[in-house]
Amino acid sequence: MSETDYTDRAEGAGFETRAIHAGQHPDPTTGAVTTPIYQVSTYAQTAVGVHKGYDYSRTANPTRTALEHCIASLEAGAHGYAFSSGMAAADAVLRWLTPGDRIVLGDDAYGGTFRLINGVYKPAGMEWTAADLTQPDTLAADWPEGTKIVWLESPTNPGLNVVDVAAITQIAHANGAICVVDNTFATPYLQQPLEHGADVVVHSSTKYLGGHSDVVGGLVVTNDAAFGEQLAFVQNSAGAVPAPQDCFLTLRGIKTLPVRMDRHNDNAAAIVAMLEEHPAVSKVLYPGLAGHPGHEAARRQMSGYGGMVSFHAAGGMDAAFSLVTKTKIFTLAESLGAVESLIEHPGAMTHASAEGSPLEVDDALVRLSVGIESEADLLADLRQALDSVS
Secondary structure (H helix, E strand, C coil): CHHHHHHHHHCCHHHHHHHHCCCCCCCCCCCCCCCCCCCCHHHHHHHHCCCCCCEECCCHHHHHHHHHHHHHHCCCEEEEEECCCHHHHHHHHHHCCCCCCCCEEECCCCCCHHHHHHHHHHCCEEEEECCCCCCCHHHCCCCCEEEEEEEEEECCCCCCCCCCCCHHHHHHHHHCCCEEEEEHHHCCHHHHHHHHHHCCCEEEEECCCCCCCCCEEEEEEECCCCHHHHHHHHHHHHHCCCCHHHHHHHHHHHHHHHHHHHHHHHHHHHHHHHHHCCCCEEEEEECCCCCCCCCCHHHHCCCCCCEEEEEEEECCCHHHHHHHHCCCEECCCCCCCCCEEEEECHHCCCCCHHHHCCCCCCCCCCEECCCCCHHHHHHHHHHHHHHHHH
């Protein structure tokens, strides 16, 4: 089968098919079905400046190209860019700003994003404002002067709030700003923000896209050609690019993303039902609950509610600290989105850098990344841990 035939087969196909084939064609030299790891730094040129599309692997690498084409297809975007981490991806997007510009950041956001904006960009002359992006009317009525980027997550990390992407994007555009969506929790399998008007989508591909806790990476997708050129310039100039092995592992993870996400969804739903009935839990945060304030927005823009679950321990911080050490299958660890189940205390772990800021996390909050193990085993493990602190 020729490369052209293969590309045509993936184009316009269903999500599951594109996750396996988009941007990836049999190797023209050997016929290898899986995109090879092009572990190479430089490429032969037949004359000065004449080559086969690659001259140096910081600028471009065939394994990375396959990953970038694949994520662009899955996010319904035109331009995809891979970076060495999710924070490198976020940094590349924020370099669009100039001193004096302002960022509106959701008041429930990943601690690393807050740290980057507050600790790196604010000292460099950019301003930022925390806002409750679940209330679009409030943002519209009290728009911060000079805002150039509205940065949102949906669902948020760690509070699992849901932001109406279309509504926030409309407000941003009406005020001359762009909307950037961190889609790490939902993944493109459950939500495509560009389809709801967002300008840029960011992923920590370390999480669900890689899916196996064995690779660190970041991805950015946009339909804006000019913004894409800026991203490509930063990618090449700053050089925070993933190694070919990392791109290979991420591509491998993406191939099973749909089937993994279905299992994450099912296991999470079962755990939520148990948590709602347990006396050691005072409140469950999950977009799939009918009583969740963002449930209707989630229904409109998502095809499933994901594998992330947060809850408040009824006994406060002491109970939360004790609980996260009592599980046996749920591993106490940072990160999320992989096949194994993880448990953490955001206030003391992933979001510790937000202490004292508008993004500070409640000390009673516990966050679960629900894996794809046997449902009964996960329920039993979590129940015994909860029983121990009741």
